[in-house]
Amino acid sequence: MTGWPVLSILAWAPFASALLIMGLGRSRPGFVRWTALLGTSVSMACALWLYANYDLAAAGFQFYEELPLVPSMGISYQLAIDGMSLVMVLLTAIIILAGVFASWTVKTRDQEFYALLLLLVTGVFGVFVSLDLFVFFLFYEIAVLPMYLLIGIWGSSGEVRPQGLFGWAFGRTGVGTKEYAAMKLTLYLLFGSAFILVGMLALYVAAGSTSFSLLALEAVEFDPGLQSWVFLAFYIGFGILAAIFPFHTWSPDGHASAPTAVSMLHAGVLMKLGAYGVVRLGMGLLPEATQQWAWLVGTIACINIVYGALSAMAQKDLKYVIAYSSVSHMGIVMLGAATLTESGLNGAVFQMFAHGIMTGLFFALVGLVYEKAHSRDIFSMGGFATMMPGIAVAFTIGGLSSLGLPATAGFVAEFLTFLGAWSSAHSWWLFPAVIGAFLTSLYVLRVVRAIFWGPKSTDPHFQNLPDAQGTEWVAIVILVGALVLFGVLPGLALTPIDVSTVPLLMRLGVL
């Protein structure tokens, strides 16, 4: 395959299948699904090929592709991946493959659903593989926008309608409906992208360079004052997507309302995209500002961890619990990055991967439970393990990973992050992080017990529910398998991560 534009194939294969689906898929559901599967499988194959062929000894960016797009502005379609993006690409491929399987049963307007989903995936892949800031941004926006329709059309409205304090504002914005969630998510993320855009342009202009290439900008030493505010702009912009406190509120509403595959993809991959942005652009390009603001990033990450966990404990809606747990876990990611240590940063990237798989699994399972029981109210369900043992076991494994149980990927990430936190300049970060992990065990097991491993509910709606079937199994098996595999053999992901984080930290001068 040498000489092939593997990265382009990887990124555009889903798009191509989306086009095919839009063109030929009208009222041919089988065609739609198999085409979607084909597209994502091609991506998966490419991702695996990349993984197998990435030269760890050489490290750095590999599989370089370039095509001038707007040469007069220095914008070019420039793709390459390093270890970090390799792992992210792998994650994306896994999640979307599972996502296609998980949404096999989507019945309404499946043609558009798959097309939009695949478009979204192209955006995500694009972000991870692009080396040109501008193309990065381009894909970034593509990754955000289809979400609106995906949630708006195929989502589900919650039952919560907050009243009381600020009730008028909630009434005005329409809290609780899927339309609200869709709009909030889309606009909030695009709001963030406004910051990113300005920051990017400022860097480009300040560099006086003629290229938007990450490599070219990396070589520039920016003025500290500029670095300082551009870093903040990146941090807010990407941080919104990474659900940093207090910009996280789109995530519970959005994830709770979104259809299964979208929640999977969004919580699983898109939130990582935010963290990836902070690491790649914020830390990668602005070394001094990174050091300057590390305290802020880390402190907010600690708030995220504990606050997200406590919020999750307060929820009664299953999807909200998962969504808030994502908020908490993204805190681990940001904390790991903020430690500016090798193990911390490795942990952050690994957590991106681990949490991606884990939360993808969660949303897939929640989707299944919802589809079968038509309920998301944790405390009305009960004893499902007898009826759906497979789902129960998978959910438990996901939960255990999320509370950082060893032999699942979650532990590796958290452990590395903790090591990093204590080694950092702000060693107290360790304590909120560990406490957050403990709180996670509280709410996760509470939920797991309430729904699956407890006395059976007497509600007539919750009798004789089927277990997962057919393609749904495939999704579950892929995700659980990945979760355990990378938990048992973390080196599989950690080795490529390490070869890309170490140079980054060297540039920061902390290693």
Add this chain to the structure above:
Amino acid sequence: MGLSAYLALAAVIFSIGLFGVMTRRNAVGILLGIELMLNAVNINLVAFSRFHGDVTGMVLTVFAICITVAEVALGLAIVILLFRTRRTAMADHVDWLKG
């Protein structure tokens, strides 16, 4: 008289015209205000022309006058059309389109 006197006079007339267009309720009245404003401009132009010893200002005045006439004709036609459809004389009564 110096140039400034003419310019000041034009400015006063222009302001009065402006005042007229902002306050008159009748559409024709507003038109009259516009006439005043254009008239003030003509004074300006001719004065400048004279004090520069250059004829272009006057040429522009000619154009301005002719255009004004065309404008007035069209304006009155619109006013008549409005009268015909809305049966009202007041420009501020015509406010279906708003917000």
Add this chain to the structure above:
Amino acid sequence: MMLTVLLTPITVFLLLALVAPLRRSGRPAAFISILGALGTFGAAVQTWVLVDRLDAPIQRVWTWLPDSQGALATVGYLADEQSAIMILLVTLVSLLVQIYSLGYLSDEPAPAIGRYYVYQSLFAFSMLGLVLAPNLVQLFICWELVGLCSYLLIGFWYKKPSASRAAVKAFWTTKAGDVGLLIGIVLLWRHTGTFDFGELQQMAGAGLVGVDGLALITFCIYLGAAGKSAQFPLHIWLPDAMEGPTPVSALIHAATMVTAGVYLLVRMAFLFALTPDVLLLVAWVGAGTALMAAILACAQNDIKRVLAYSTVSQLGYMMTAIGAGFASAGFFHLLTHGVFKALLFLGAGAVIHAVGTNDITHMGGLARRMPQTMIVFLVGTLSLAGVPLFAGFLSKEEILAGVWAGGLTGPFVMLLMGAFLTAFYMFRVVFLTFFVKPAHASGHGHGHAPHDAPMTMGLPLWVLAAASMTIGIYFMLHHPAEAVEAPGWLAPVATGVALGGIALAWATFQRQIINAESLARATGPLRTVAAHGFWVDEAFVAVYRGILMTLAALVGWVDRYIVDGVLNVISAWTVSGGDGLRRIQTGKVQDYVLAVGAGVVAILWWLRGTM
């Protein structure tokens, strides 16, 4: 060889977990698992022999977490004197329990049996991994995994609300301790740069471990041990853990997992030796736990709960020994306790299996119906009570000697009182179960009369009873070199105390010379306190409900109404801003002109300012 020890159970686990039909078939799965356990036991014996012959630790590691220096963390095995003998215990009990379970769970549906053996295999692997861990990371990994297995097995009958609650409780409580352990490991890594036991020991030996801040580290590690080994106040989960099947209690909550904390401290003794303050704490808490649990055990009517509190109490003994600086004594007790407590649990299981209840007041007079069970149970009881010739006697005496030698008079007295109570409550159980006439007519759940357990259950009992005796007699004859020379009066005193306890129990329950009720009343407020388990549970519930859940509810509210509320207010303002702004668009043309005029004026005003 060591790899066989680890790989056999994990292979069995994977086989049973992944091959669903096999798992669902029940008994075949059990046979495979037992076969595996047998193999593991064999390998463990070989390992022991090997280590004994080589007289040097065998270690092998593989990189687990790579980093730029090569390896941040490794996994592998470290077979030395301690771990070799420990795996012997683990594999033995594990094997016996698996055999025993075959009979015990015979009424369960096939898939449940399959599930049970999946958990068992995973447990065996995790526990062995823990014991053989060459470093703290692997230890922690397996530490958590055994906790998971404990959770799964306690909740084995998850349809019972109490079981599922107990499972979660066990997990949470031990996890709280694990938080400490994890922090300790992280801190220690930062402190020394390594996770490896060998390296740590070398550094400690060479005086390279800085003492500044070390106390915090050892304290944190102790927290983990306290959670796992049920030290006050984290002991609350262990009695509830009795909701699991009894063989599980024997294996996990008596012989192996709960002793992991002790094992950890034994492993880290060289480090704890550097922080005497923490050691003192360990000793006092251990002694307190031993005494408190003994008191609580007296107030229980559930046979398993008595044993559970007894386990807590005995763990306290071990901890006290470690705290006194005699880790080897604690470790010795760990081994003997593992054998006889497993025996007791399995015996109790046989009784429960036979009569269908846990309540000793509903039993009685079983000695005639279940003679075999009575004999083995008595062996276990005598061992636990610390009667000479039985395994527990020596190890307990060694602990008492160590504590005395360590100059810890207070704990020593507490332990002595504990020993008295131990003998008392255990014989209370024995008398009420096997000898006294049943207080209530034998309306047992089973329609038929209780009888001795089938072969699968009986064999393990006899093996363990024999082991208890053998160890006791063996050590009586070949007195091992003790770490400390016990004062001459200790053995008689200890024996006397034990016999006193037995006598009191005999007088109260067998002969009923002393009215049990008045005896209880004589203890006064202590009785109330004991009945409520020292309110430790209530305190935890209060913290959980009162503080944690309230805080969570508060945060949840803040998130929805303040953080998100502000966002919604801003959005609503934006929309309202549009509403308000569109009102300037009055539709009246004069206003439009006014706006143009105002705009021009504004521009001119600006121009005037710049000129």
Add this chain to the structure above:
Amino acid sequence: MDPSWPLVIEGWLFALVLVIFVLGLFRRQAGDAVAGWVTLAGLVGLSIAVWNAEPGRVALEGTFVLDELSLFGKRLFMVASVLSVLATQAMTHASFRRRGTEYYVAFLASLLGMLVLASARDLIVLFVAFELMSIPLYFLTGFLKGEKAAPEGAMKFFLVGSISSAVVLYGLSFVYGAAGTTDMSAIPALMATVNPLVLLGLALMLGGLGFKIAAVPFHMWVPDTYEAANTPFVAWISIAPKTAGFLAIFRLYVEGVGEGAVLWVPIVSVLAGVTIVSGNLMAIPQSNIKRLLAYSGVAHIGYLLLGLAAMSVSGVGMVLFYLVAYLFGNMGAFFVVQAVAASEGSDEIEKYQGLARRSPVLALSLLLFLLSLGGIPFMAGFWAKLFIFWAVVEQGMYWLAFLGAVLTVVALYYYLVVARRMYIEASTNPAPIPVPVVLMVAIGGCVAGILLMGVYPEPWARAFMRVAMTLFSTS
């Protein structure tokens, strides 16, 4: 005839006006589809001519130039006009059937004004062209005089427009007064000496031109006019006269002025900011899609002013890019509106409910147009916004860029509200919406435009930068 000769195109257009006029005299009874087709044919021919024209010639003592900028303007006007006339062919209103020639005469006359305006290098030519462009617009707004709203829209447009013309003329008189000549090439020298009279004149003209380009607070005629007038025409005035306004601004304030142009940065920035904010905010509560597009159009003017505020080569170049992107996006959106209105009889956004199920292609087109207007990647509008921000950031005006970027989110809100109607909500009426072929061609052209520019912006950006360069190099 060689179109590179100045005035050749204008001459032919003049001839076309006369042809249509005469046609109107003779074919009064025959229905005026013919007039439309003749106009279309003529415009297409002229478009080809314009595309073949080379810049560089000057005529009439320098009052008329055929340079890069004017060619850009002429081409844009031509494209807009062809699209608009195409869409007009789909109009079935009685006024068009009976009096189409009047419409086309006025339309072409206005276009003639624009073409001349693009080339004007003299204040008098500029002014007359300006008026020739404007006065027919008032009439065209009221063309559907039988409709309820048309006379009102025409009246408002006319009155505010005339006043603005007066202000422009007043300002012009001061510029002349300062220079002593109406030749615009005299302005740079005056700007260099910061002559108060010329500043006063240009400031006044800024107000008047602000009306033409519909910057806040001079924008108030826009929504009413858009709502009142017939849609193909609205599509046209939403871009063509505004482009003319910007060309005039470039000629007056930028061309050849060089560094001196920086003087205008503060006021233009403020105008841009106010326009962006209020345009976007006022668009939010609209329930009529034409009004919504009107206000969003106002906001877009703000972005254009943002580019102007950069007062740099890239700023101007990006404004040009933006104008073209805006042309395709906005006109396309209006054409879809026209199609829906023809079928549903209303411009209310409610009527778009379930459009995606009824007419997927139409809905998708509108979605693409709206996304382009909202600045979403792979649409022309994305690059347009981005280039604008770029130019602004280049000048260190970060806050303006922030403001603009953040307000695009507000813009997306109301675009997405429309998208929600079309895609998320279900329709009560499943019948597809009939789209006349001409309209389909126009919509298709616009889609092609935004996608072409969006996917491969390089040649466009390069060309526009070259145009912008000429404005700065002739000082």
Add this chain to the structure above:
Amino acid sequence: MTLEVVGFWVLAVLLVGSALAVVLTKNLFHSVLWLALALTGTAGIFLMLEAEFLAGVQILLYAGGVVTVVVFAIVVTERLVGTRLAHTSRRVLAGGAVAAVFLGVMLDILARAPLAPVMVPMGADPTKLIGMALMTRFLLPFELLAVLLLVSLLAASYLARPEE
């Protein structure tokens, strides 16, 4: 005080007065007449500025043409409506404020501008120069004017015509 100054002031007062009357009087018809006066006054100013041709144009086209058309329109519309046209003002304060500030700022800026103190004689007869300019340099706008007038007439007749 030369005759010129006196004449200017007389004309100025006349102009301003009649202009004020245009915007303030309550009777629309009177307003138009005041406008005619103001336009005529402007013609006087043109005469003072030695622009006789323009003064003529002003009287003929403006005062004559425009006023006539307006009067005609008023008559037509009054016939249409059937009542007398009311002619009142609104938002006088706001309008007055804007106009006053406008005037103030204008005068202030003008006061700072360097202005030519005396008239410069033209090389030839202004009328002739205008004519020449129209036929040479400004031929294009002149032609455009023709189109403009044509379109205006067409438009006015279209709009004002009752619907057939």
